[in-house]
Amino acid sequence: MTKKILILPGDGIGPEIVAEAVKLLDCLRADFGLEIETETALVGGAAYDDCGSPLPESTLDLAKAADAVLLGAVGGPKWEPLEIALRPEKGLLGLRAGLGLFANLRPAILYPQLAEASTLKPEVVSGLDIMIVRELTGGIYFGQPRGVETLASGERRGINTLVYTESEIERICRVAFEAAMRRGKRLCSVDKANVLECTELWREVAIRVGRDYPEVELSHMYVDNAAMQLVRAPKQFDVMVTTNMFGDILSDAAAMLTGSIGMLPSASLNADNQGMYEPIHGSAPDIAGKGVANPLATLLSVAMMLRYSLAAPEHAERIEQAVSKVLDRGLRTGDIASPGTETVGTAAMGDAVLEAIRAAAA
Ligand SMILES: NC(=O)C1=CN([C@@H]2O[C@H](COP(=O)(O)OP(=O)(O)OC[C@H]3O[C@@H](n4cnc5c(N)ncnc54)[C@H](O)[C@@H]3O)[C@@H](O)[C@H]2O)C=CC1
Numbered sequence: 001m002t003k004k005i006l007i008l009p010g011d012g013i014g015p016e017i018v019a020e021a022v023k024l025l026d027c028l029r030a031d032f033g034l035e036i037e038t039e040t041a042l043v044g045g046a047a048y049d050d051c052g053s054p055l056p057e058s059t060l061d062l063a064k065a066a067d068a069v070l071l072g073a074v075g076g077p078k079w080e081p082l083e084i085a086l087r088p089e090k091g092l093l094g095l096r097a098g099l100g101l102f103a104n105l106r107p108a109i110l111y112p113q114l115a116e117a118s119t120l121k122p123e124v125v126s127g128l129d130i131m132i133v134r135e136l137t138g139g140i141y142f143g144q145p146r147g148v149e150t151l152a153s154g155e156r157r158g159i160n161t162l163v164y165t166e167s168e169i170e171r172i173c174r175v176a177f178e179a180a181m182r183r184g185k186r187l188c189s190v191d192k193a194n195v196l197e198c199t200e201l202w203r204e205v206a207i208r209v210g211r212d213y214p215e216v217e218l219s220h221m222y223v224d225n226a227a228m229q230l231v232r233a234p235k236q237f238d239v240m241v242t243t244n245m246f247g248d249i250l251s252d253a254a255a256m257l258t259g260s261i262g263m264l265p266s267a268s269l270n271a272d273n274q275g276m277y278e279p280i281h282g283s284a285p286d287i288a289g290k291g292v293a294n295p296l297a298t299l300l301s302v303a304m305m306l307r308y309s310l311a312a313p314e315h316a317e318r319i320e321q322a323v324s325k326v327l328d329r330g331l332r333t334g335d336i337a338s339p340g341t342e343t344v345g346t347a348a349m350g351d352a353v354l355e356a357i358r359a360a361a362a
């Protein structure tokens with residue numbers, strides 16, 4: 001049956017990297033029989049400028065009706081501060097919440113060809129393959145009360161609240177334990193249970209859920225130590241599970257172990273395995289419009305979409321192998337190039353992936 005994909009280019013480099021993903025989907029449809037239909041809509045700053053809302057109802061409705069959503073990135077200096085494009089009731093967070101996408105899977109895998117681009121020594125990262133499972137619709141990004149209020153003294157006070165219910169913790173832990181069962185059977189739950197009651201509860205629930213997965217070795221780590229361990233000896237980790245904000249931060253750090261944030265895809269899933277797929281990076285205003293952004297995280301997000309939401313793992317493999325091929329050929333966007341070496345732009349990298357897919361099938 002034909003699957004519906006909603007494409008949300010967003011802001012900044014979003015449209016540039018998503019254009020490469022659209023070329024890829026068109027190629028899989030035309031040349032490899034992938035049965036999909038796509039539709040494009042506005043989100044983020046682009047939507048705000050168009051109709052005054054960063055998440056128009058029509059976009060949310062289309063997203064709900066789609067089998068999968070592909071997002072570029074949203075936001076940028078034009079819409080700051082407390083970005084309109086990212087607000088919890090609207091924008092990107094509203095979209096994640098509106099679709100119930102509580103489970104964010106962020107695989108940090110080092111392509112061996114990029115060992116030199118990693119911030120760590122090749123021997124420390126060789127074979128790196130971590131799955132970060134981040135809770136995505138709760139925690140401090142969504143908790144109430146929030147805001148900035150003025151006290152009687154006239155001084156202002158900013159408030160955000162870290163809040164998780166047991167059921168929210170339980171469902172994300174189950175996703176993480178299931179992932180660990182499919183992988184190396186090791187799960188590290190990252191919290192700050194020494195000072196935050198909310199994450200003390202997180203740890204307690206993780207232990208309770210773990211009783212259903214006796215084959216998985218469960219460990220716990222405070223987030224400050226986890227950040228340090230990630231850049232000291234990252235291969236100690238198989239699956240990590242953590243809160244919305246801790247996962248946001250740790251996955252950006254993990255990205256650099258693989259060479260660049262431009263390499264990390266993600267899948268955000270709800271209870272029905274409907275998913276939104278996006279690179280983990282943002283709209284990169286500093287390089288937007290220059291045609292130099294790395295599109296590989298977005299193309300690898302398409303691969304995740306094919307695997308998790310479209311039941312087409314053979315196409316996902318085509319993409320992953322093609323990415324490996326172009327890296328073998330030495331093609332590098334600026335973010336993954338060694339200093340002084342030649343680089344290619346966004347479109348040339350996207351074209352090379354398509355070429356590699358077609359060549360593999362010839
Ligand atoms: N999912 C989303 O839509 C996200 C949106 N944002 C928003 O994006 C805007 C910029 O945020 P930043 O903190 O600067 O984070 P960012 O991830 O956009 O950029 C951080 C650094 O990484 C580089 N970078 C990011 N993606 C790249 C790519 N594909 N290729 C090469 N280099 C890349 C950028 O040039 C920049 O130097 C803000 O408005 C922020 O709120 C940030 C994170 C996620």
Ligand SMILES: CC(C)CC(=O)C(=O)O
Pocket residue numbers: 086092093141248280
């Ligand atoms: C709205 C932010 C939480 C976006 C972000 O940084 C992310 O999801 O990685």
Ligand SMILES: [Mg+2]
Pocket residue numbers: 248249252280
């Ligand atoms: Mg982030």
